[in-house]
Amino acid sequence: MGFTTILDILGSAIIGGFLLILLWRIDDAAVQNVYNNSEELILQRNLTTTVTILEHDFRRIGYCKNYSLSQNVGAITSATDSSISFLTDVYDKGVVDTLHYYTGPTSELTSTPNPNDRYLYRVVNNDVPVGVNLGVTEFKLVYFDVLGDTLYPPIGDLRAISSVEINVAVENVAGYGGSSAEEQKSKYSNAYWRQIRVSAMNLSNR
Secondary structure: OOHHHHHHHHHHHHHHHHHHHHHHHHHHHHHHHHHHHHHHHHHHHHHHHHHHHHHHHHOOOOOOOOHHHHOOOOOEEEEOOOEEEEEEOOOOOOOOEEEEEEEOOHHHOOOOOOOOOOOEEEEEOOOOOOEEOOOEEEEEEEEEOOOOOEEOOOOOOHHHOOEEEEEEEEEOOOOOOOOOHHHHHHOOOEEEEEEEEEOOHHHHOO
């Protein structure tokens, strides 16, 4: 075997190695794109589900099928920038229920790789709180009076609340790759939704 032949073999091995690495990278990029696209779809579905439930409940603040029971009663019973309790008729049976929304700490949700997601709690009356994980990372509420001025918690007179702004952020509960610190920050896709000043018709029934 001549020297030229050895060089040809080494050259072929090097070129083949480069091609193999290139194929691995292309394959990894393809897998990542498929994963990201599927996670984006799940992310949008989670956001849509969360928003649908929130809008439905918040527009029924103060509502009761038995109209007489909703009179002269403060519809909102507690309000902070990350939690709210209000009276409503959850099951549409003519009974006044208390509905409580709040989020748990990020340290509470350890079953997912994402360090930012947390449980969103929706508790009816005195039921045992059961957290729902839809990738929620932020649940922020802003309150306004009838003139549109912002009310800052703690709010002394909860009857002054005329409308509520809901802010929700969600991230996918698991990301693809991310070995470096920068990749760890960007591997979780996110979506943000804001409902400007939801005003429940029955807030005036108080």
